Amino acid sequence: xxxxxxxxxxxxxxxxxxxxxxxxxxxxxxxxxxxxxxxxxxxxxxxxxxxxxxxxxxxxxxxxxxxxxxxxxxxxxxxxxxxxxxxxxxxxxxxxxxxxxxxxxxxxxxxxxxxxxxxxxxxxxxxxxxxxxxxxxxxxxxxxxxxxxxxxxxxxxxxxxxxxxxxxxxxxxxxxxxxxxxxxxxxxxxxxxxxxxxxxxxxxxxxxxxxxxxxxxxxxxxxxxxxxxxxxxxxxxxxxxxxxxxxxxxxxxxxxxxxxxxxxxxxxxxxxxxxxxxxxxxxxxxxxxxxxxxxxxxxxxxxxxxxxxxxxxxxxxxxxxxxxxxxxxxxxxxxxxxxxxxxxxxxxxxxxxxxxxxxxxxxxxxxxxxxxxxxxxxxxxxxxxxxxxxxxxxxxxxxxxxxxxxxxxxxxxxxxxxxxxxxxxxxxxxxxxxxxxxxxxxxxxxxxxxxxxxxxxxxxxxxx
Numbered sequence: 001x002x003x004x005x006x007x008x009x010x011x012x013x014x015x016x017x018x019x020x021x022x023x024x025x026x027x028x029x030x031x032x033x034x035x036x037x038x039x040x041x042x043x044x045x046x047x048x049x050x051x052x053x054x055x056x057x058x059x060x061x062x063x064x065x066x067x068x069x070x071x072x073x074x075x076x077x078x079x080x081x082x083x084x085x086x087x088x089x090x091x092x093x094x095x096x097x098x099x100x101x102x103x104x105x106x107x108x109x110x111x112x113x114x115x116x117x118x119x120x121x122x123x124x125x126x127x128x129x130x131x132x133x134x135x136x137x138x139x140x141x142x143x144x145x146x147x148x149x150x151x152x153x154x155x156x157x158x159x160x161x162x163x164x165x166x167x168x169x170x171x172x173x174x175x176x177x178x179x180x181x182x183x184x185x186x187x188x189x190x191x192x193x194x195x196x197x198x199x200x201x202x203x204x205x206x207x208x209x210x211x212x213x214x215x216x217x218x219x220x221x222x223x224x225x226x227x228x229x230x231x232x233x234x235x236x237x238x239x240x241x242x243x244x245x246x247x248x249x250x251x252x253x254x255x256x257x258x259x260x261x262x263x264x265x266x267x268x269x270x271x272x273x274x275x276x277x278x279x280x281x282x283x284x285x286x287x288x289x290x291x292x293x294x295x296x297x298x299x300x301x302x303x304x305x306x307x308x309x310x311x312x313x314x315x316x317x318x319x320x321x322x323x324x325x326x327x328x329x330x331x332x333x334x335x336x337x338x339x340x341x342x343x344x345x346x347x348x349x350x351x352x353x354x355x356x357x358x359x360x361x362x363x364x365x366x367x368x369x370x371x372x373x374x375x376x377x378x379x380x381x382x383x384x385x386x387x388x389x390x391x392x393x394x395x396x397x398x399x400x401x402x403x404x405x406x407x408x409x410x411x412x413x414x415x416x417x418x419x420x421x422x423x424x425x426x427x428x429x430x431x432x433x434x435x436x437x438x439x440x441x442x443x444x445x446x447x448x449x450x451x452x453x454x455x456x457x458x459x460x461x462x463x464x
Contacts, residue, residue: 009223009224012224013223013224013225013227013228013231014227014228014231014410016228017227017228017229017230017231017232018231020228020232021231021232021234021235021236022235024232024235024236025235025236027040027043028040028236044236044237045058045059045060045061046059046060046061046062047060047061047062047063047233047236048061048063048064048232048233048236048237049061049064050064050237051064051065062229063229063230063232063233063236064233066225066226066229067226067229067230067233069222069226070218070222070223070225070226070230071226073214073218073222074215074218076214077211077214077215079170079179080207080208080211081208081211081212081215082179082180082183083170083179083182083183084183084204084205084207084208084211085183085208085327086180086183086184086187087183087186087187087190087201087204087208088187088204088205088208088324090184090187090188090190090191090325091187091190091191091201091204101434102318102321102322102430102434105430105433105434106321106322106325106326106426106430109426109429109430110326110330110426112268113268113330113332113422113425113426114330114331114332114335114366116260116264116268116332117260117332117333117335117336117422118335118336118339118362118365118366120256120259120260120264120336121256121335121336121337121338121339121340121365122339122358122361122362124252124253124255124256124336124340125252125339125340125342125343125344126343126353126358128248128252128340128343128344128347129343129346129347129353132347133248134248134249134343134344134347134348160178161178161181162178162181163178169182180367186200190204230402234402249340249341249344249404250410250411252340253336253337253340253341253411254410254411254414256336256340257333257336257337257411257414257415257417257418258414260332260333260336260418261288261417261418261421265277265421265422265425266280266281268425268429269425269428269429272429272432273428273429273431273432273433273437274432275428275432275439275442276443279312279442279443279444280312280424280425280428280442283307283311283312284307284311284312284421284424286303286307287300287303287304287307287420287421287424288417288420288421289417290303290420291304291416291417291419291420291421292413292414292416292417297327297331297416297419297420297423300416300420301323301324301327304323304327304420304423304424305319305320305323305324307424308323308423308424308427308428310441311441312424312427312428312437312441312442313431313437313438313439313440313441313442314427314428314431314436314437314438315431315436315437315438317436318427318430318431318434318436319427322423322426322427322430323423323424323426323427326422326423326426326427327419327420327423330419330422330423330426331419331422332418332419332422333414333415333416333417333418333419333422334415334419335365335366336415336418337408337411337412337415338365338383338386339361339362339365341383341404341408342361342364342365342383342386342387342390342392343361344400344404345387345392345397345400345401345404346390346392346397348396348397348400349392349394349396349397349400350394350396351390351391351392351397357390360389360390361386361390364385364386364389364390365386383401383404384401387401428442
């Protein structure tokens with residue numbers, strides 16, 4: 001029998017977590033109503049309790065431990081993966097004479113797409129925040145915003161782009177922005193020095209491969225179990241009052257992602273490179289499906305490059321630069337998700353959001369989206385960097401963040417699909433402007449289905 005795919009395992013974990021979580025809620029309600037609250041306390045102590053919390057010295061917290069080990073394992077490779085991914089992407093530039101022109105067009109295109117994504121995410125998130133549809137009554141054991149320490153000046157983010165020493169850059173997950181800046185500088189330095197430097201590029205590639213191998217192992221082997229435990233524990237710990245705002249958050253985020261993929265992206269194609277979006281949508285669907293299934297832009301990169309070059313007609317040399325770089329830096333789906341999630345957390349935690357906070361959210365979400373590794377789970381983890389930078393760190397905010405982390409898997413799968421689509425959009429826009437797009441190939445709608453299926457199967461086998 002064929003081994004069950006990771007996607008099937010994940011969906012089973014989600015459904016099982018939802019059903020068991022609802023069962024746990026009903027059990028807790030029943031035990032509490034019947035005067036057997038002590039039995040629930042025992043169950044909670046064994047399975048769900050936060051063993052680091054005050055008063056839980058004797059708790060076991062099996063589900064809590066599994067979930068935290070999973071999250072910490074993802075955080076363990078966060079910085080090396082971000083750093084090596086960016087350096088590796090820059091190394092794809094082989095023709096140095098085209099570097100300035102190509103880089104300028106690439107980053108302008110990235111900023112344009114990211115700006116559109118951030119605008120959409122801000123519109124949806126702030127509207128929901130203003131309407132109060134994220135609001136709910138927090139559990140009594142959570143402190144209010146007035147009891148929590150608020151964040152400092154948002155402009156500290158700019159100051160922290162450069163750390164005072166190398167070790168400070170790599171020893172804290174709070175230094176993500178500094179890691180991005182350093183990676184860009186080192187990547188350009190390696191490209192400039194060329195053959196004069198050989199050990200560092202090789203070391204960077206090996207660390208990247210090792211980080212991806214570790215991350216893939218954690219995601220594929222532990223991910224479904226961790227998703228199940230995170231979801232069940234969230235239901236058990238926070239109850240029904242969290243379910244309604246979470247569903248609204250998911251619906252809004254999914255709707256925004258569909259609008260961006262099916263409305264805004266085709267309009268970009270129509271007005272910038274002046275291409276019909278119909279051939280693009282018909283040829284790129286398999287890349288979106290693969291990205292959705294794997295929830296990894298990195299895993300989808302080979303298929304995306306092949307489709308963008310062979311089926312959409314973009315010059316292979318341009319694809320080899322733009323697509324890998326876009327896989328690391330151009331995360332429009334991630335930007336939309338992070339902005340809406342930040343407004344969700346601000347709303348449920350009681351924080352006030354005005355003009356300065358909106359600007360800070362946009363800035364942090366932009367930098368966070370371009371520094372997100374092309375791997376599952378990274379977007380939800382980097383969300384913590386954004387809310388920390390904004391000072392949204394009271395217990396209610398952390399509870400909302402934990403809930404997002406637990407239920408965000410379906411959203412992240414769709415986020416990845418959007419992320420991989422914008423990679424090919426960037427290549428098309430830049431290819432048309434630099435006369436490196438064969439429009440006859442792009443507009444050719446006749447496909448050999450058998451060859452296409454064989455091609456996809458080959459890429460999937462290579463990824464596996």
